Structure formats: structure tokens, C-alpha cells
Amino acid sequence: QQQQQQQQQQQQQQQRRKQIDEEEENRRRRRQQQAQAEAEKALEERRAREAREAREAEAKLAEAMAQPAAEEAVPEPAGVPVLIVHDAADDTQLTLRIGQRVHVTEHRTEHGWVYVSLAEPPASGNAAGWVPTFSVDPSARIPGQ
Numbered sequence: 001q002q003q004q005q006q007q008q009q010q011q012q013q014q015q016r017r018k019q020i021d022e023e024e025e026n027r028r029r030r031r032q033q034q035a036q037a038e039a040e041k042a043l044e045e046r047r048a049r050e051a052r053e054a055r056e057a058e059a060k061l062a063e064a065m066a067q068p069a070a071e072e073a074v075p076e077p078a079g080v081p082v083l084i085v086h087d088a089a090d091d092t093q094l095t096l097r098i099g100q101r102v103h104v105t106e107h108r109t110e111h112g113w114v115y116v117s118l119a120e121p122p123a124s125g126n127a128a129g130w131v132p133t134f135s136v137d138p139s140a141r142i143p144g145q
Contacts, residue, residue, distance in 0.1 A: 079103045079119030084135045094118070094129030102136055 079101035086096040094116060096102070101119035108114045114133045121127035 080136050082135060084132075086131050086135045088126070088129060091126065092130055094126050094131050096131055096135050102131075104136055108133065 080103075082096045082098055082100045082102060084096075085098060086094070088095040094102075102116040103119060105115045105117070109130075112133045113130045114136065115128065116131055116136060117128035
């Protein structure tokens with residue numbers, strides 16, 4: 001009878017272990033399913049967000065394409081106005097008159113000279129040459145003043 005009780009206890013313990021193992025397996029499966037569901041939800045949310053962002057970008061592009069450019073290309077100015085008359089002393093210099101317009105180059109000297117070309121070249125004579133910087137640049141100082 002004692003032996004029979006021991007066998008019953010062992011059977012009950014085995015059944016309990018089996019039940020615990022099944023419960024553990026069920027919990028593991030539920031956790032795995034929950035993780036998979038969360039991953040799928042996150043993926044759906046990401047896809048929805050990306051689709052929304054793509055639609056917004058397309059709408060902005062369509063709007064930008066439909067509107068005229070706010071800043072059209074500004075034509076290059078017709079040069080800067082001559083501020084002070086300059087009479088050329090030699091053929092490397094350019095004679096300037098008030099009312100003319102010139103294109104100023106980046107070629108400048110430390111002695112206050114700049115190389116310019118006339119915006120409207122004359123029929124004859126020089127169309128480019130050296131002039132005093134103060135002739136075309138209002139920020140330049142006139143010598144002696």
C-alpha cells in the first residue's frame with residue numbers, strides 16, 4: 001500500500017511537471033506571438049508613416065511646381081555707373097565719363113587701381129583698361145580728401 005501511494009505520488013508529480021512544462025510552453029508561445037504582433041504593428045505603422053511622408057513630399061513638390069518661382073533669375077546688371085571722370089594717361093588705362101557703365105573685374109592693385117571693361121564698348125578706342133578705383137567704387141577714398 002505504501003508502494004502504491006509512492007507510485008501515485010510519482011505519477012502526480014510527473015503529471016504536475018508535465019502540466020508546468022505545458023504552461024511554460026504556452027507562455028513562451030504567447031510571448032512569441034505577442035512579440036510578432038508588436039513587430040508587425042510597428043512595421044505597419046512605419047509603412048503608413050513612410051507613405052504619409054511620401055504623399056506630403058509629393059504634394060509639396062506639386063505645389064512648388066505649380067507656383068511660379070518667387071525669385072526669377074535676375075539678369076546680370078549692366079555694369080556699375082562711373083562716378084568720377086577719368087582721362088586715360090596711356091593705352092593701358094581707360095577713359096571714363098559720367099553716365100557710362102563698366103564691368104569691374106577682380107583685378108585690383110594695392111595702389112588703388114582696378115581693371116574694368118565698358119558695358120557698351122565704343123565703336124573705336126579702348127573698351128577695357130585700368131582706372132582709379134574711386135571712379136567706380138563709392139566706398140573707395142579719393143586721394144587728397
